[in-house]
Amino acid sequence: MTQRTSPDAPDSTAARVALWRALHVELDAAPPVLDDIVGLQLLAPPANWRERGDMHPEFTRPFRASIAARARFIEDLMLERFRAGAIHQYVILGAGLDTFAQRRSELAAGLQIYEIDRAEPQEWKRRRLDELGMSRPVNPHFVPVDFETESWQERLVQAGFDDSSPAVVVSTGVSMYLTREATFATFEQMARLAPGSVFAMTFLLPLDMADPDVRPGLEMAAKGAQASGTPFISYYRPQEIIDLAHKAGFDKVQHISADTLTERYFADRKDGLRPPRNAEELLLAWT
Numbered sequence: 001m002t003q004r005t006s007p008d009a010p011d012s013t014a015a016r017v018a019l020w021r022a023l024h025v026e027l028d029a030a031p032p033v034l035d036d037i038v039g040l041q042l043l044a045p046p047a048n049w050r051e052r053g054d055m056h057p058e059f060t061r062p063f064r065a066s067i068a069a070r071a072r073f074i075e076d077l078m079l080e081r082f083r084a085g086a087i088h089q090y091v092i093l094g095a096g097l098d099t100f101a102q103r104r105s106e107l108a109a110g111l112q113i114y115e116i117d118r119a120e121p122q123e124w125k126r127r128r129l130d131e132l133g134m135s136r137p138v139n140p141h142f143v144p145v146d147f148e149t150e151s152w153q154e155r156l157v158q159a160g161f162d163d164s165s166p167a168v169v170v171s172t173g174v175s176m177y178l179t180r181e182a183t184f185a186t187f188e189q190m191a192r193l194a195p196g197s198v199f200a201m202t203f204l205l206p207l208d209m210a211d212p213d214v215r216p217g218l219e220m221a222a223k224g225a226q227a228s229g230t231p232f233i234s235y236y237r238p239q240e241i242i243d244l245a246h247k248a249g250f251d252k253v254q255h256i257s258a259d260t261l262t263e264r265y266f267a268d269r270k271d272g273l274r275p276p277r278n279a280e281e282l283l284l285a286w287t
Helices: 012-027 038-043 057-083 119-131 152-158 180-191 215-227 238-248 258-265
Strands: 089-093 112-117 141-144 168-171 198-204 252-256 280-286
Touching: 012 038, 012 057, 038 119, 057 168, 057 198, 057 215, 057 258, 057 280, 112 119, 112 152, 119 141, 141 152, 180 238, 180 280, 238 252, 238 280
Parallel strands: 089 112, 089 168, 112 141, 168 198
Antiparallel strands: 198 280, 252 280
16 A cells, blocks of 8 residues: 555554445445544555455455444444533544544544554654645644553653543554553553543454354454564453453443444444454443
């Protein structure tokens, strides 16, 4: 893809997620669960990008449903908490090509949005937003962090985050790359957020639990991650991740299953689209 040849471009996972979001809008029945083509516009791939093996309509069908559902659920959670006057801060860990600020400017205008990621892809994203005229009316706080050597929490506060005020903090598509010890440490950090905060994260269930029709795709993704040097190292059964969050100090924890997302967003669809069971699901934890 042309826009990803420079060393500061988004990584392949972030780009794939953005393109799957666009495929959901293009291929699936209206209305989309998440209407997002902004990532596609930022990437500006060559015209034949849909012919890539990882963009095949049938192969991507359950995965694009899952990607759209998890993003929509988190955005609805944000909207609910914001309208209730409960939060005004939104933190996106490993933001990649997140496009909330561009797509939901009417909501984003009342929020302090902090996108945390490596400096190089953030600079690429900022440049592309400027080139496309998308930097206004809302521009999030870009918080560059070297996750290997820096504390993202310290950098967040330096960027203006009020750690005495509640926030929604989100981490999607990350936990499978982290050790259980690292995930537990993250939970402990999140449990110290101001009262009224919500931490939302995705987790990957053991591959042998996945629906048969998506298990080959998940196994392929795991092999690809291994080959690229970023292997999937942690899988969790729902009760395991719930227990880990409780142990870290959260009192209220909730597992959001694929069935829950299907009931909320896919029940009346005529195309049968739905996120796969027991693949990547969501956990919510409240302080």
